[in-house]
Amino acid sequence: xxxxxxxxxxxxxxxxxxxxxxxxxxxxxxxPMNVSQLTELLKQRQSMISHNLRPLLRCGFIKVERRGKxxxxxxxxxxxxxxxxxxxNHSQKYCPTxxxxxxxxxxxx
Amino acid sequence: xxxxxxxxxxxxxxxxxxxxxxxxxxxxxxxPMNVSQLTELLKQRQSMISHNLRPLLRCGFIKVERRGKxxxxxxxxxxxxxxxxxxxNHSQKYCPTxxxxxxxxxxxx
DNA sequence: TAAATATATGAAAAATTATTCATATCATGA
DNA sequence: TCATGATATGAATAATTTTTCATATATTTA
Numbered sequence: 001x002x003x004x005x006x007x008x009x010x011x012x013x014x015x016x017x018x019x020x021x022x023x024x025x026x027x028x029x030x031x032p033m034n035v036s037q038l039t040e041l042l043k044q045r046q047s048m049i050s051h052n053l054r055p056l057l058r059c060g061f062i063k064v065e066r067r068g069k070x071x072x073x074x075x076x077x078x079x080x081x082x083x084x085x086x087x088x089n090h091s092q093k094y095c096p097t098x099x100x101x102x103x104x105x106x107x108x109x
Numbered sequence: 110x111x112x113x114x115x116x117x118x119x120x121x122x123x124x125x126x127x128x129x130x131x132x133x134x135x136x137x138x139x140x141p142m143n144v145s146q147l148t149e150l151l152k153q154r155q156s157m158i159s160h161n162l163r164p165l166l167r168c169g170f171i172k173v174e175r176r177g178k179x180x181x182x183x184x185x186x187x188x189x190x191x192x193x194x195x196x197x198n199h200s201q202k203y204c205p206t207x208x209x210x211x212x213x214x215x216x217x218x
Numbered sequence: 219t220a221a222a223t224a225t226a227t228g229a230a231a232a233a234t235t236a237t238t239c240a241t242a243t244c245a246t247g248a
Numbered sequence: 249t250c251a252t253g254a255t256a257t258g259a260a261t262a263a264t265t266t267t268t269c270a271t272a273t274a275t276t277t278a
Contacts, residue, residue, distance in 0.1 A: 007128070009135075013196075026115040059204065094185060094188075
């Protein structure tokens with residue numbers, strides 16, 4: 001069953017448009033990590049990390065390798081680097097306040 | 110106020126991880142369009158189109174030009190093309206069923 | 219200026235997604 | 249094999265986001 005471009009994109013982007021999952025990806029940029037390390041780094045519950053690893057894995061952003069009882073997760077391919085680069089370029093060029101969008105900002109106050 | 114990479118990415122990706130907004134972007138790939146045209150093409154309410162145009166505008170994915178009572182929206186820069194290309198590459202390479210992720214698929218049945 | 223058309227907006231309701239808790243699984247070493 | 253440590257998972261709740269409806273605003277033309 002083939003799917004249109006924007007539908008494929010939706011599956012794809014909905015997986016990465018989440019602060020926890022993005023933080024996981026950002027941390028994995030530095031190298032493979034197991035669940036406990038991610039849990040500690042992101043200061044979140046372990047179950048939350050696991051729940052968030054799953055969609056990343058399912059859509060091929062990361063891969064996993066077992067070592068004993070631990071599981072090491074690492075980035076799969078260059079997709080994440082490419083994406084982050086596109087975002088950085090875009091935000092530098094078009095977003096007046098470096099990715100801080102006005103209305104989100106108001107919300108925060 | 111500077112913000113970390115993954116936070117910038119979150120603002121950015123949360124804007125495009127929506128089927129309506131992606132469909133708008135996909136259609137604008139072919140050229141500028143006004144709200145009525147988008148409304149008809151996407152078969153959605155006009156208010157929904159307007160509501161969804163706003164975040165796209167706010168984050169610089171699109172720009173707008175007034176002509177009489179109409180407003181023509183068009184893509185801003187190459188960000189969208191770049192993003193779509195990254196997704197296509199990724200899904201061809203890593204997603205077994207061309208962007209159709211197993212668990213989303215199950216959900217649909 | 220009144221009517222008509224195009225678009226935007228606020229607020230409520232509906233839908234989706236994230237988070238937590240409790241517990242299950244699974245591999246290891248005593 | 250039992251205890252331990254690491255990770256995963258299901259289900260309930262909480263939080264966020266989308267969608268709709270009603271209506272406002274703005275521009276043009278009669």
